[in-house]
Amino acid sequence: MSFNPFLEKPVPIEETFLNWNKLYPAPYCRETVDPYTKCRVILMNGTEFEAQWFSRNFSRHCSDNELRRQLAMVRRVEQQQQKRISCLKPKEETILEHTISYEQLAVDLTCVLAKQETDCNVINALNLALLEDFDHLYRYSNLLHLEYGIYPEKLVGRYTEITPGRPTISEHRYPKDSIFPPIQNQGASLQTKLNVNIITAAEQQTMNYYMNVANLYQVSDIGRRIYQEIGMIEEEHVSQYESLMDPRATWLESLLLHEYTECYLYYSCMMTECDPSIRRIWEDCLTQEISHLHMAKELLWKYEQKEYQQVVGEGTLPEILALRPNIQYVRKVLETTAGNTQKKECVVPIGTLGKDDPFYLYQSKVNLPQDSVPTHEIIDRHIRCCGCDYRYETAPSPIPSLRSRTCDNIALGRIAEQTPAFTSACGTTENACRCNLTAVRD
Numbered sequence: 001m002s003f004n005p006f007l008e009k010p011v012p013i014e015e016t017f018l019n020w021n022k023l024y025p026a027p028y029c030r031e032t033v034d035p036y037t038k039c040r041v042i043l044m045n046g047t048e049f050e051a052q053w054f055s056r057n058f059s060r061h062c063s064d065n066e067l068r069r070q071l072a073m074v075r076r077v078e079q080q081q082q083k084r085i086s087c088l089k090p091k092e093e094t095i096l097e098h099t100i101s102y103e104q105l106a107v108d109l110t111c112v113l114a115k116q117e118t119d120c121n122v123i124n125a126l127n128l129a130l131l132e133d134f135d136h137l138y139r140y141s142n143l144l145h146l147e148y149g150i151y152p153e154k155l156v157g158r159y160t161e162i163t164p165g166r167p168t169i170s171e172h173r174y175p176k177d178s179i180f181p182p183i184q185n186q187g188a189s190l191q192t193k194l195n196v197n198i199i200t201a202a203e204q205q206t207m208n209y210y211m212n213v214a215n216l217y218q219v220s221d222i223g224r225r226i227y228q229e230i231g232m233i234e235e236e237h238v239s240q241y242e243s244l245m246d247p248r249a250t251w252l253e254s255l256l257l258h259e260y261t262e263c264y265l266y267y268s269c270m271m272t273e274c275d276p277s278i279r280r281i282w283e284d285c286l287t288q289e290i291s292h293l294h295m296a297k298e299l300l301w302k303y304e305q306k307e308y309q310q311v312v313g314e315g316t317l318p319e320i321l322a323l324r325p326n327i328q329y330v331r332k333v334l335e336t337t338a339g340n341t342q343k344k345e346c347v348v349p350i351g352t353l354g355k356d357d358p359f360y361l362y363q364s365k366v367n368l369p370q371d372s373v374p375t376h377e378i379i380d381r382h383i384r385c386c387g388c389d390y391r392y393e394t395a396p397s398p399i400p401s402l403r404s405r406t407c408d409n410i411a412l413g414r415i416a417e418q419t420p421a422f423t424s425a426c427g428t429t430e431n432a433c434r435c436n437l438t439a440v441r442d
């Protein structure tokens with residue numbers, strides 16, 4: 001069923017303000033909620049955060065007060081949406097349990113986007129970060145199991161495996177190696193533009209969450225330190241993904257694409273939501289976004305004399321985004337690309353870096369002494385305490401050197417001699433990768 005938000009009749013924005021009762025929803029039930037409902041709540045909270053900060057930055061760079069007033073109208077509603085959605089998380093759900101859902105979302109959202117992506121540059125970026133968030137899920141799960149005695153596999157509904165990915169210690173790269181070439185304005189498909197917008201907002205939400213909660217984690221110092229370390233990787237991920245965005249888009253073109261992305265996501269959430277009361281919230285939000293989109297369309301015409309079709313084509317939404325398990329996809333990416341890293345604008349096997357590459361300089365700055373790298377230490381502690389690490393696997397790891405339950409692998413993807421020679425999806429270290437190699441698919 002196709003849906004074009006430009007063909008819907010928009011409700012006036014002043015009619016969409018909510019009172020305090022409506023702003024505070026009944027939260028989902030921690031015991032019975034579907035794991036992907038929790039992921040959708042995090043995704044849309046992050047999308048609204050991006051809407052908020054994009055609008056604020058737009059306003060700070062705009063000298064036309066009439067335009068700034070229009071932005072303020074829309075922004076107030078985005079703020080209400082964020083408030084309403086974020087309180088769907090129940091009080092009893094701890095910071096760390098919520099974190100497990102953050103990393104599950106990162107894994108399964110990245111997979112879904114990579115599978116529907118056609119730009120190999122974007123696929124490489126997605127697959128690179130996928131294995132890293134996958135590893136974060138494993139590290140936080142060991143923390144949760146050790147400190148709360150909770151089995152994280154229950155929280156993720158066994159939809160997602162919990163086992164080592166690219167070890168987090170190997171993910172700390174030199175900052176200059178986190179910039180990809182931007183997607184091309186005319187050449188990029190609508191799906192690619194949406195994918196880049198969606199994943200940037202989602203990873204940014206994760207980065208912000210860890211920035212805010214590291215010091216609120218009350219159980220232990222090791223927990224706070226893990227949030228610090230993994231938060232630094234999310235910083236890398238946001239740099240990577242936002243570098244893909246088209247920097248030539250004007251503020252108003254970007255506003256239109258933001259509102260269109262919100263329409264796409266709320267429509268997708270509405271069509272896939274299994275909780276009826278939360279589904280009604282997605283419906284309400286879609287109605288609000290249609291109003292925003294029509295306002296953005298009018299502003300684009302008024303100030304730049306551009307039609308919305310120049311940004312998003314005729315406007316019918318692509319196939320909906322449905323969160324679902326991607327166990328085989330993750331296994332295949334792990335098997336074929338775990339030893340990859342980023343060099344300048346390309347994804348390359350670690351073995352292609354020279355001995356004096358800045359990757360090693362940065363690694364030696366942040367990762368020494370190795371025993372005190374928090375994401376490594378938590379696995380060591382779990383092994384010491386319980387005899388082995390915590391995992392949830394449907395089969396042994398596709399990488400033999402990640403199979404030990406009693407010794408944490410901190411060499412893969414970091415020490416070339418101890419990393420199997422993988423074939424990178426992208427063979428060149430020169431210029432922007434525009435190679436035509438097929439992506440890893442199910």
Ligand SMILES: [Fe+2]
Pocket residue numbers: 048051077078081262289
């Ligand atoms: Fe919104």
Ligand SMILES: [Fe+2]
Pocket residue numbers: 103106132133134136206230234
């Ligand atoms: Fe992550």
Ligand SMILES: [Fe+2]
Pocket residue numbers: 106129133203206233234237
């Ligand atoms: Fe991430």
Ligand SMILES: [Fe+2]
Pocket residue numbers: 051078258259262288289292
């Ligand atoms: Fe919006």
